[in-house]
Amino acid sequence: MPAFNWWDPAWPAGMEKTLNPDVTPRMRGVVEKCNFCHGRWHAAKQRAAAEGKPDTEPVQYLPACAEACPTKAIQFGDLNDPASAPAVAARNGNSFRMLEKLNTDPKIYYRSKREWVRQIANAPHPADTRKENLRG
16 A cells, blocks of 8 residues: 655664665655565575576565565465465455456455455445436
8 A cells, every 4th residue: 555754754763773774765745655675676686696597587585574474464476376375365265456447457466254345345436436326
């Protein structure tokens, strides 16, 4: 989910030492969006190149959220590999994608046992519904 930075970043004394040097703190007014730890991907590509692996071979890396999740609720991997854990989870009947009807082919899958949650993911915007009702 995108997040808006309402304030300039400020940390208590000493906390600035805990910041990730690979991630630049953004100033106020910037919308943040997950980039799947693009910096980690670049680092993995550099390690693979240093090890002499061909550029065509996919690199192995894990975004911080997936690495830190103790319950493995966040999974990351190759959806094109039918045997990968994320691909298996995506085929689960409780899995869904947000606004899939827009045909943007989202790669993020969510899971919920609640049918209403899966239905609302593709629900029309209230303004769209109102227009259809006005047309009759």
